Amino acid sequence: MLSQEQFINQxxxxxxxxxxxxAWVGSWDESWNDDEVLAKFIRCAFNLYxxxxxxxxxxxxxxxxxxxxxxxxxxxFGVTGVNGIQDESTRIHIRNARERWLKNYLYTGNKPPKPYAPVNGTGSILSEKSWTPILNDALIIGAITGGQDFALALTPEEQNAWKLMFPEDRDDPNTARPLGGKINHLVDQFGQxxxxxxxxxxxxxxxFIDPGYRxxxxxxxxxxxxxFAGYEPVFTSQQLGFRPSNKPNPLDFKIYLHKLRKLGFQNSVANRRVLMQEISKFLFDDAQALGQDWTD
Incomplete structure (x- = not known):
């Protein structure tokens, strides 16, 4: 793990x-083209890392x-919030949810649901003030450094789309949702x-691709x-997760940026086909599985 000095220097x-x-971050009101502002963003990224x-x-x-x-x-799962929660709507939502939980516990006599995970910098959902690509990369590299699992959490709209596509899953509240704790490592024996x-x-x-900006x-x-870090996708009908492989690849910010540049991520509109082929190979061992008709 990088020390604070190593992190900042890198x-x-x-x-x-x-x-x-x-370059779009440089056009923000608080522009990281100012070295003092950038230093603040880097400190926040280290806190999250x-x-x-x-x-x-x-x-x-x-x-x-x-x-x-x-x-x-x-x-x-809780949210990260180590630099403060990113947006007001999330802050209000968490506060109201906790109040509902407490009211149910104190006044109704009903058995309360599981308490909310503390927002103390150790949650699993990213919500941070001073978000930048540096901070987002710090989340990924920090979790990889800790040898952690990752899981895809579908939004409500995406969950509904899943259940329309797979009607047999409609009555299972946990389908296509990560469950508490580590990802399910059960082998997908039949590839279903x-x-x-x-x-x-x-x-x-x-x-994968912003429909407006493309x-x-x-x-x-x-x-x-x-x-890049050598993770492996783990598929079950209930979730899509990612776990470290037995032969991990080292990944720091320099390596991450170098590999992104090599694929042309800095101009992802022009390089969507190549980038989606790499993602498709990662997920399905097939460069043609996703995105072949997504380049228009």
């Missing part, structure tokens, strides 16, 4: 590349921003889970990070 050495490859590496559940969730407003996800996830993800271009989403960047 990122300051990479600052020109981060700025060039993510350090906290993620000691995540209590040894699990990090990947998925759309809507998962930060999902009661079951928050209750089971993998087959279902391939069929589903082929219809979900929007999970660039690859942060989720795609995260998957590539796991790919």
């Amino acid at each position: 990122l300051f050495e990479l600052r020109a590349q981060y700025r060039t490859d993510n 350090e906290a993620t590496a000691r995540n209590n559940l040894k699990l990090t969730l990947l998925g759309g921003t809507e998962i930060r407003l999902d009661d079951q996800y928050i209750r089971n 889970g993998k087959s279902k996830w391939k069929r589903f993800l082929k219809t979900r271009k929007d999970m 660039n690859l989403r942060v989720f795609s960047r995260e998957l590539l990070g796991l790919y």
